[in-house]
Amino acid sequence: MTSRPIATPRPIALVGIGKIARDQHVPAIAASSDWSLAATVSRSGAVEGVEAFDDFDAFLAARPEIDTVSLCLPPQPRFDYAKKALLARRHVMLEKPPGQTLSEVHELIDLAARMGVTLYATWHSRMAAGVAAAKAHLAERAVRSARIDWKEDVRRWHPGQEWIFEAGGMGVFDPGINALSILTEILPSPVHLTGAVLEFPENRQTPIAATLDFTGGVRAAFDWRQEGPQTWEIAVETDRGPVTLRDGGARLEVDGTEETLPDHPGEYPALYARMAELVAKGESETDLAPMRHVADAMTLGRRETVAAFEF
Structure with a gap:
């Protein structure tokens, strides 16, 4: 593959032009000095002024010089696209969660290594402004317990996105995995799940709420039915006082202050900057710890049926 000077923006293709792509990926790429949006692939979406394809195979054949793709598709079809891209020796950036199953992603990890290209399983919430500082504080303290409250309105953040409630869509774990990505980043020692209660609407295939219990006194409550103010909080009790991340990690309180x-560029700009570093170094980054917790919840979780849900 050809190499480029670090100061030259590298062409990248965005695959799946839906809500998350328009809200986050397109603006992040536009603001980046590392990347230039050179093509999109989508059955119905497009970005003004950018070459658009409606077929991924056609894109791969027509634009071999675009050696990096960012996949913003739902998790259900993502494996097939990622595999094709890796086989075509393209670097691949995966939206979270990186796939439907751990086995899918492990196969992609092995394939990327064989093809000699970068695979980046992104966790955007780890890039929130307060996460690194929270991790540094907790490294110097003994953690006694932690409480996660991640409660939001699915109709507000995912309007009409039926795929989320289909098998493989993860339901409330789609946002909940953001909290787990922060938890697994900031805790000085790993924890594992000991039990869970999953609430499934009677007409849906994935949960709308979940309560998780972990070793180390860690408990998480996820709910997609919260109206009004939204809650994205991780409160950690330590031997020297509390360390609390609020607003999804954008704010940090230590000992109540x-x-x-x-200054912070934003979560998605930080992801694209990290992808540029990985490609330049010829490295991959594929931490699956947050997804393992979700898989464990699906294994250990006690299922409760709740009222039907409709958008």
Whole structure:
């Protein structure tokens, strides 16, 4: 594959032009000095001024010089696209969660290594402004317990997105895995699931709410039915006082006092900057710890049926 000077924006293709692509990926690429959006692939979406394909195979054949693709598709079809891209020796960036199953992603990890290309399983919430500082504080303290409250309105954030409630869509774990990605990043020692209660609407295939219990006194509550103010909070009790991330990690309180955080580019710009670093170094990054917790919840979780849900 051809190499480019680090100062030259690298062409990238965006695959799947839905809500997350328009809200986050397109603006992040537009603001990046590392990347230039050179093509899109979508059955119905497009970005003004950018070459658009409606077939992924046609894109791969027509634009071999675009050696990086960012997959913003739902998790159900993502494996097939990622495998094709890797076989075509393209670097691949995966939206979270990186796939429907752990086995799918492990196969992609092995394939990327064989093809000599970068695979990046992204966790955007780890890039929130307060996460690194929270991790640093907790590294110097003994963790006694932690509480996650991740409660939001699915109609507000995922309007009409039926795939989320289909098998493989993960339901409330689609946002909940963001909290788990932060938890697995900031805790000095790993934890594992000991039990869970999963609430499934009577007409849906994935849960709308979940309560998870972990070793180390860690408990998480996820709910997609919260109206009004939204809650994305991780509160960790330590031997020296509390360390609390609020607003999905954008704010940090230590011992009850809010810290002033350094300027931050935003979660998705930080992801694209990290992808540029990985490609330049010829490395991959594929931590699956958050997804393992979800898989464990599906294995250990006690299922409860709740009222039907409709958008």
